[in-house]
Every structure is written in structure tokens, then in C-alpha cells.
Amino acid sequence: MAVKKLRFMASNYFDTATVTASSEAVGYPVTQLQNRWKTVGWRSTGITAEEVIADLGSPKAVYVLIVENMSLTTGATFELGGHASDPTGLAHTTYELIIPITTAMVTAKRIVVFLAAPETYEWWRLLITDVAGSYLEAGRVYLGPYFEPGRSYRTQWTRSPASDSVVSYSDGGQASVSERPIFWIYDLPISIVGTADEAAYAVINANCGIKKPLWICLDSSDEITRTVYGHFLEYIPFQSIVDGSMWDTSLRFREEL
Numbered sequence: 001m002a003v004k005k006l007r008f009m010a011s012n013y014f015d016t017a018t019v020t021a022s023s024e025a026v027g028y029p030v031t032q033l034q035n036r037w038k039t040v041g042w043r044s045t046g047i048t049a050e051e052v053i054a055d056l057g058s059p060k061a062v063y064v065l066i067v068e069n070m071s072l073t074t075g076a077t078f079e080l081g082g083h084a085s086d087p088t089g090l091a092h093t094t095y096e097l098i099i100p101i102t103t104a105m106v107t108a109k110r111i112v113v114f115l116a117a118p119e120t121y122e123w124w125r126l127l128i129t130d131v132a133g134s135y136l137e138a139g140r141v142y143l144g145p146y147f148e149p150g151r152s153y154r155t156q157w158t159r160s161p162a163s164d165s166v167v168s169y170s171d172g173g174q175a176s177v178s179e180r181p182i183f184w185i186y187d188l189p190i191s192i193v194g195t196a197d198e199a200a201y202a203v204i205n206a207n208c209g210i211k212k213p214l215w216i217c218l219d220s221s222d223e224i225t226r227t228v229y230g231h232f233l234e235y236i237p238f239q240s241i242v243d244g245s246m247w248d249t250s251l252r253f254r255e256e257l
């Protein structure tokens with residue numbers, strides 16, 4: 001049985017890249033993949049050999065690919081490519097990874113792939129062909145590194161449904177509801193061991209904190225269904241257990257819609 005590892009994807013090179021696509025439907029430009037909202041993104045005008053190209057500006061080591069809110073069907077062809085120059089229209093890139101689209105991916109509407117080893121290129125391509133439908137669609141893309149704590153974490157995390165719905169009452173006591181979507185709130189107890197991990201969590205606090213969403217994989221042996229795109233509800237607190245080397249804390253974060 002694979003060991004469950006906690007992983008954080010908090011440095012998204014795709015968000016600061018120059019991105020282009022082989023086609024864009026009106027109102028769904030590829031640059032919308034760089035917005036924080038995963039439900040509003042890019043849409044193609046076809047389903048065959050559609051390309052999304054990201055120029056990172058300089059060669060960067062990529063460890064993880066995530067695609068959120070995708071519209072692919074089982075049997076689609078999805079290829080991640082890395083290249084030293086613009087790969088638009090190329091038959092092959094220097095680095096190529098064929099990603100089989102599984103039923104789990106289709107159900108979750110998510111691709112999560114941890115590369116076997118980091119690949120360093122300036123240009124990256126998503127090359128996609130589906131087997132059904134009239135267009136492709138996705139909400140968010142992550143290309144970048146990940147942080148995995150040095151010690152295994154406690155797995156007793158809690159997931160609670162919540163909503164921003166507002167209930168108001170008339171003078172007679174009748175309820176009126178302004179209904180909004182249900183989302184999940186996560187409470188994740190962890191121990192931070194060692195100054196290297198302490199520094200890594202501090203960087204996540206500084207770069208994301210409560211202001212910027214990130215991806216958290218709660219179980220690296222089930223990355224498709226156990227990866228959450230969300231934002232922290234509070235900055236990570238550090239409660240010292242062993243002075244200078246161990247801290248107990250809890251991460252509270254909200255699913256991003």
C-alpha cells in the first residue's frame with residue numbers, strides 16, 4: 001500500500017507565463033486559465049489537436065501538472081510537452097508525456113500528474129484531442145513545483161459542507177433565502193518538524209496566505225480525488241512543541257469555486 005503524502009502546489013509558473021491557444025471560443029480566451037476562478041476558463045472551437053502553449057519566460061523545473069474543471073471524456077488523448085523554443089504546430093517536443101484520461105479524471109473533472117523527475121524547459125504545451133463533443137474546456141492550469149513535508153502527517157482531517165447563503169426573516173417570522181453554492185471547509189491537523197519545513201510553510205504563508213488559492217493534495221496515493229483547490233481561511237499558525245524544531249498546527253482552508 002502506497003504511503004500517503006501531503007503535497008502543496010503553491011508556485012504556479014503558468015499564471016505568469018505568456019499563454020496562447022490554437023483556438024478560442026468567443027468569450028473564453030486562454031488567458032482566463034490564469035484567473036483564480038476554476039469555473040470560468042478557456043474553451044476551444046474544436047476537439048482535434050488543440051494546443052495550449054505556455055512560455056514561462058525562462059527555463060523552469062516543472063514537477064506537477066494540474067488541470068481543473070476539464071471537459072474531456074474517457075479515451076481522449078492528452079499530451080504534456082516541454083521544449084526549448086515555441087512548439088506550436090510541432091509534431092513532437094523534446095519532452096513528451098502521454099497522459100491517459102481515466103474515468104476517475106472525468107468524474108473529478110481534474111488531471112493531476114506528478115512527474116517521475118523534474119523537467120526543465122521554457123516552453124510547455126498541452127496537446128489535446130477528444131473523442132466526443134464539439135469543444136474542449138478547462139478552468140485552471142498548474143505547472144510548477146510542489147512541497148512535500150519531510151514527515152508523514154496525521155490523516156484525521158475533517159471536511160465540512162458550508163455555504164454563503166443568507167437567510168433573513170420577515171417581521172412575521174417567514175424565512176427568505178438568498179441561495180449560494182455549497183462548498184467544503186477543510187481542517188487538517190499537522191506537525192511541522194525541522195527548520196526546513198518551517199521555512200517552507202512560512203513561504204506558503206507569505207506567497208498564498210489567505211489571499212491566493214493553491215492546490216493541496218491530501219493523499220498522494222489518490223491524487224485525482226484527494227487534491228483540493230482552495231484558499232486558507234487563516235494564516236498558518238505555529239504552536240511550538242519543541243522549541244525551534246517542532247510545531248503543532250492545523251490548516252483551515254476553503255474549497256475555491
